Structure formats: C-alpha cells, structure tokens
Amino acid sequence: MQLHKIQIESLERKYKLNLINSISGIKPANLIGTKSLAGNENVAIFSSVVHLGSSPAQLAFIMRPQSEFPRDTYSNILETEFYTINHVSESFIEKAHYTSAKLERSESEFDRMKLEKEFIGGFHAPFVKDSPVKIGMKHLESIPLPNGCLFVIGSVEMLVLPDEAINELGQLDLQHSSGVGISGLNSYYGLTRLNSFPYVREEEIPNYK
Structure with a gap:
C-alpha cells in the first residue's frame, strides 16, 4: 500500500482514524487519576504520555480539544494542579480501556469499572x-497545539514502584511489571524486553558490514 496525502484524506472516516492512530507504533498505556475540589474522582486512559526531561523530572501528555466538550480530567487538573499517572498492566486492561467512556461528572470511573483507588x-x-x-504529578503548563489539542506538562512529584523492577542503573523493567502498550485506539500489546545496549559513544560504534 502506498498512499499520498490526497488519498489519505479521502479515506473513509473510521478507516482513516484507525490507520493514522496506529502508524506511530506502540504507545504507553496509562491511567490518569484526578480529583476535583468538590471531591469528584476521575480516572481515564491515555496513550500519549511522553518523557520531557530528567532534571527537573517532567512528563507530558496530549489532551483533546476542550472548547466543545470539556473533559473531567483536565478540569480537575486546572482546579487542583495535581494528577496521577498509573501504568496499565495485563491484569486490568479491559477495565482500563472502558474508562474512556463519557460518564456524568458525578460518576467515578473508579467505581463504575471497579478499579480500586488509593491515596498515598x-x-x-x-x-x-x-x-x-x-507517578504523582503537578501541572506546570498547557501548550495549545495546531490541531486544537493541548500539550499538558507536569513535574514529577512522587514515584511509587516495585524495588525488584529497578536495576542497579535505575532502569525500570517494564516486562517485570507486566506493562502493556496500545496500538491505535483499542489494541493492546504485552511488553517483552528484547535487549539492552550501552550509552552510545562514536568510538564504540560496532563495525557493521
């Protein structure tokens, strides 16, 4: 298959949606948890969390346009500044997926999907x-993107992870924690560590033939 822009834009809407959402490859599966000032709790799945920097420690994620249908997640972040990012593991993929449903603001996805919450x-x-x-996060800034989405930037305020999943270099083994990734909007993949390579220095590049 070879498609140019005019052909891509003329594709059937759902077909194009699925295709373009999957061409970036495997993305991390995370649940973002929030609580409003009134105490309403919300949790929703996102596949757009990215690393921004280690010092200071910052992560970001992409939020859909808010003008027409404000999302509880973003409203709660703006109200309180705080939110959590939680890796999805194989044991609760289905429950995590259904948090994408549009529920009433007063109804918690934690309760509806029987996902147990905790405060730490x-x-x-x-x-x-x-x-x-x-990962406990604090909102720093939201940057508007050309497509109307928001690039939501936050600082890492807290980390809770298993000691046995971290090696002596500080690297997290995602296979150990049964982490999952997302392709497109609704296909989930298990993560398997294939190899590990050293920090690249020019003089250490192998002589490939």
Missing part, C-alpha cells in the same frame, strides 16, 4: 492501587 502520602489525586508504577 497525602497526595491530593488518587492512584490506581493495582498499577505497578504510580
């Missing part, structure tokens, strides 16, 4: 108890 160390936003890797 006085952090305002709820964590997903069964998540192997939990």
Whole structure:
C-alpha cells in the first residue's frame, strides 16, 4: 500500500482514524487519576504520555480539544494542579480501556469499572492501587497545539514502584511489571524486553558490514 496525502484524506472516516492512530507504533498505556475540589474522582486512559526531561523530572501528555466538550480530567487538573499517572498492566486492561467512556461528572470511573483507588502520602489525586508504577504529578503548563489539542506538562512529584523492577542503573523493567502498550485506539500489546545496549559513544560504534 502506498498512499499520498490526497488519498489519505479521502479515506473513509473510521478507516482513516484507525490507520493514522496506529502508524506511530506502540504507545504507553496509562491511567490518569484526578480529583476535583468538590471531591469528584476521575480516572481515564491515555496513550500519549511522553518523557520531557530528567532534571527537573517532567512528563507530558496530549489532551483533546476542550472548547466543545470539556473533559473531567483536565478540569480537575486546572482546579487542583495535581494528577496521577498509573501504568496499565495485563491484569486490568479491559477495565482500563472502558474508562474512556463519557460518564456524568458525578460518576467515578473508579467505581463504575471497579478499579480500586488509593491515596498515598497525602497526595491530593488518587492512584490506581493495582498499577505497578504510580507517578504523582503537578501541572506546570498547557501548550495549545495546531490541531486544537493541548500539550499538558507536569513535574514529577512522587514515584511509587516495585524495588525488584529497578536495576542497579535505575532502569525500570517494564516486562517485570507486566506493562502493556496500545496500538491505535483499542489494541493492546504485552511488553517483552528484547535487549539492552550501552550509552552510545562514536568510538564504540560496532563495525557493521
């Protein structure tokens, strides 16, 4: 298959949606947890969390346009500044997937999808108890993108992860925690570590033939 822009744009809507959402490859599966000032709790799945920097520690994710249908996740972040990022593991893929449903603001996805929440160390936003890797975040800035989406940037305020999943270099073994990835909008993949290579220095590049 070879498609040029005019052909891509003329594809049937759902076909194009699925195709373009999957061409970027495997993306991380995370649940973002929030709580409003009124105490309403929300959790929703996202596949757009990215690393921005290690010092200071910052992560970001992409939020869909808010003008027409404001999302509870973003409203809660703006109200309180705090949210959590929770890795999805194989044990609760289906429950995590259905958090994408549009529920009433007063109804919690934690309750509807029977995902157990927990509050750790006085952090305002709820964590997903069964998540192997939990990250407490504070909102720093939201940058509008050309397509109307928002690039939501936050600082890492807290980390909760299993000691045995971290090696002596500080690297997290995602296979150990049964982490999953997403392709497109609804296909989930298990993660298997294939290899590990050293930090690249020019003089150490192998002599490939």
